[in-house]
Amino acid sequence: MASKRVLVTGGAGFIGSHLCERLLDEGHDVLCMDNLFTGQRRNIEHLLGHERFEFERHDVNEPFVVEADRIFHLACPASPVHYQRNPVRTVRTCVQGTMHALEAAREVGARLFIASTSEVYGDPAVHPQTEDYWGHVNPIGVRACYDEGKRCAEALAISYATQYGVQVRIARIFNTYGPRMHENDGRVVSNFIVQALRGEPLTLYGDGRQTRSFCYVDDLVEAAVRFMEADTDATPMNLGNPQESTIERIARAIKDLSNSRSETVLRPLPQDDPTRRCPDISRAGELLGWEPKTGLEEGLLRTIEDFARRLSLPEGALDTHDELEGMPHAGV
Template identity: 60%
Template sequence: MIRRKVLVTGGAGFLGSHLCERLLDADCDVICVDNFFTGRKENIAHLMGNPYFEMLRHDVTFPLYLEVEEIYNLACPASPVHYQFDPVQTTKTSVHGAINMLGLARRTRATIFQASTSEVYGDPEVHPQREDYRGNVNPIGPRACYDEGKRCAETLFFDYHRQHGLNIRVARIFNTYGPRMHPNDGRVVSNFIVQALRGEPIAIYGDGSQSRSFCYVDDMVEAFLRMMAAPDAVTGPLNLGNPVEFTIRALAEKVIAMTGSHSELIFRPLPEDDPRQRQPDIAQAREILGWEPSVQIEDGLERTVAYFRQLLDR
């Protein structure tokens, strides 16, 4: 059997570790690259005995020389707590990382997938968000290191495609949740579950009326694989996410009920530039990839709660 050689940057992270699993299941030879800023060895420890899995500690802001056929570029802290910790490094990871991975793809003629983000839409004035919406981003705000870094990375991907004929795939990922989320990443699902399991007050920023759409990790990884396998003309950008929308308050109440917690809700000021609404229009993903999420929020939350319950009991 000839196995595809696949590189996953950020492979020890939440999404990356699930992707590495699926690629191994598909008989790929997987190289996982991570600098462990937010990635965790626990996420990939169970893969280390697989002879077709290789772990490389490396920072994508420096060039990497490998022979691969496909590249999934997932390397970048994705939660405000982490990407605002060192905003200059966050921008470097998005921009220098993209340049280095695109350079590798150009040399090896690999197809390269970019994990972009719904944050390219900023605080949107169009709802739901479609791929042709150009966004409402504050370029000098505290979230700009991530938002504008990812926007610049998209620019680089399409310039390499036009200038060098590179096969690219650009996915705009909306809120995703599931097992292996970092317990201290500050994202709303992990925050609420950890606080509820500990019996702590659940902190809602703003009045809780702002909305998000939550996609379970298995559905998201399936979309990644379908997009990579699509014809070369499918460059994206494609929205990937769950179009079912929830208010933040409704999510908190659902988590409290599911965990049997007695946590109370407390309200704190909304962070600067925090989006009021976030909901993907996934018509293109449905049409082009034949994909839409299948895991219901109740089922996904149940699996995620079980993961965090086990994690906190250690």
């Protein structure tokens, strides 16, 4: 796309920081907005001196006005460890934060990309999940603050599109991994890598045969950029990798790739944790000409190397063991 002014909310987060890089590489002016609740300044530190990059510390739960042609709205805690820590704040961010993003887009006529999630499908009765599946979600469970918050965010986006003509792109993002994942976010890949590098037991919840599909972050960002610029109103759209893997297989791969001697231990499956999760990406393939390119082993190796660099910091600098212990691995 031609050079534009682009706002990325949650731009100091895992996916957001990679997206900011990509947009700068394409010649755009990028405003990164983040309250650093789960985002990290170190994710964007290398961008702070760039002439086309700005950082604004702001909470999307407070209104904002910005001059922008495009808005990527990614701001929200996305892992169970973070979104369950303060469920009221999570619901507010999903609902109120999204409304503020929609109002900002409406004010300046910007196109808005909404980062929704595969969690809207809950523990699915349909497999793989297609965009026309309405989901199987517990509205009062421990994950409801995020699951139902994102479902409401989708409803808000569609309502603004219908009533006010705001151009919206709703992306249902499935499990994504790669460099800059938060060390203590409790997700499958980050949990296993931290534990493997430290020689700690790899904690599998349930029997390890539940499945997820894992998309490398560069592939996800490619899909997001294409979706934003696509001349289509086909929304929502699944974005993820349709290659399904068991949790046990992921643990074994990470152990082998990191040359770890860690053993695996089984823990009870957390409440409402889905047993299968895999996207049907036919719509993205047809309309965006997109499919993931990065193989699981290649992506895991890059991610392990990134974690190994960070975990080589002085003792205690990344002390995540206490927070990781007993936390379920799930999330986008």
